[in-house]
Amino acid sequence: MNNQINDAPLTLRDVAAAAGVSLATADRVINGRPGVSAKTALKVHEAVQRLGFRPLAAAAELARSRSWRFAVVLPGGGNRFMLDIADNIRAQADWFRARRIAVEIVETDVFDADTLAAELSMLPGRFDAVALVALDHPRIRAAIDDLVEGGMAVVTLVSDAPSSRRQHYVGIDNIAAGRTAGSLVGRFLGPPRIGEAGKVEPGGAVGIVTGSGSLRDHAERRFGFGQVLAEEYPHLIRLPPVEGRDDPDRNRDLVRRMLADSPDLVAIYNTGEGSVGIGEALAEAGLARKILCVGHELTPATRRMLLDGTFAALVAQDPGHEVRSMARVLHALVTGQEIVAAQEHIRVQVILRDNLP
Structure with missing residues (x-):
């Protein structure tokens, strides 16, 4: 039954509100992308049926209006390599702007599991996707899993947590x-x-x-x-x-x-x-x-x-390549595009005094 009470067309935001989930989660379910629990997916499908929502009819409207919010969680302090990562994120401002992506760099103590887990717990509702320098710790793996369960796209950057439900790792071997x-x-x-x-x-x-x-x-x-x-x-x-x-x-x-x-x-x-x-x-x-x-x-x-x-x-490793890869992967995850594995391979480099770039 369609419970719409006015003539305005239904949007995915209406489905998300009816299901009690984020817009990003509703989008993932509608487009058949992974990372959402069966229970949450059922809520979205029930809302679709209840409202009489037609995804294909709404797709064009969604493409015109959709914007995204990405968080990048980095170590605080004076780590020069991580400062280079942050500088390269800022250098990508035009790329993000062209795709209606707002990016926020979040600095925290990634060496402390309690501090990092608390920071991650504050991301839902504020962001659609996150890239983080991960601590391989049970609390962090659980925090990552909670983010994915809630519909966020999660990528680990530089340091991985492979037993978590993160969707991709950006970094060297x-x-x-x-x-x-x-x-x-x-x-x-x-x-x-x-x-x-x-x-x-x-x-x-x-x-x-x-x-x-x-x-x-x-x-x-x-x-x-x-x-x-x-x-x-x-x-x-x-x-x-x-x-x-x-x-x-x-x-x-x-x-x-x-x-x-x-x-x-x-x-x-x-x-x-x-x-x-x-x-x-x-x-x-x-x-x-x-x-x-x-x-x-x-x-x-x-x-x-x-x-x-x-x-x-x-x-x-090349921080510029890692940032560009992180941006492409997060964008692919939230929009349902394919990740090109060869393009995202980060090479290990050996630098001597004789070959300094």
């Missing part, structure tokens, strides 16, 4: 990135020395500085790095990872302690940001350019450290 870093360390240090008795001599200790044990990109990088060292360079002794939360001051203190505790230290691998602190600690000890350093991401600071030899190599 971080295990491959870690393996690349391991190969660089092993090859720069050279093959093991064979002692007089024909035994392999220990090659020294390798320190690992990481942002967080719960950020999946850091965890996968450590895993890939460890794989290569264990398989191909077993003479190198991996020290237990130390967590600096991508903070230069923390990283400086951690490396000071590492130097004091491990006089046989020959290399340091930094899985994230805060490389400046590592360089400062080495310079204080007179060990800059004497201890091999490999890190991630090309920033003004890491560029300088490549040029002066403090860091030998960087394993990097």
Whole structure:
């Protein structure tokens, strides 16, 4: 039965209101896109029947009037790579405007599960889609699932939460990135020395500085790095990872302690940001350019450290490509378009002083 009481044509907003769901959720159900629970979908279909709504007749009206709201949840603070991500989002303003998309950057502490989960809980009703730097934690996976259940499109950015219901991950293969870093360390240090008795001599200790044990990109990088060292360079002794939360001051203190505790230290691998602190600690000890350093991401600071030899190599990703990919994927998800996998593949790059862009 049609309960319309005036001559104005029904719209999808009327269906959403009748079903008690968001416009984005109603749109996903009508167009047969995934990410909506069976219970919620049933509410929408019942509202369609009750109102006598004809989706095809309303499609043109919807296309003319529809606008979208995207949120991008990034770490707060001075993480230079994440600032580059934010800058590239702003640089895409014309692309978003042409598609009637309003974008808001939300900064929070992504290292803290309670803080990040609370931030995510405030997004429904304000946004149609979200991209977030995800913490791989039960609370965050549950928060992501709640967003998808409510009809939002959810994409993880840079760091994934693959067991959640997020629809897409935008970022590099971080295990491959870690393996690349391991190969660089092993090859720069050279093959093991064979002692007089024909035994392999220990090659020294390798320190690992990481942002967080719960950020999946850091965890996968450590895993890939460890794989290569264990398989191909077993003479190198991996020290237990130390967590600096991508903070230069923390990283400086951690490396000071590492130097004091491990006089046989020959290399340091930094899985994230805060490389400046590592360089400062080495310079204080007179060990800059004497201890091999490999890190991630090309920033003004890491560029300088490549040029002066403090860091030998960087394993990097293109923040501009990631932002463009994130924008295309979110837009495809909310409009029901196809995601072109080859276009959204983010490459792992190796940057040396000799090939600085």
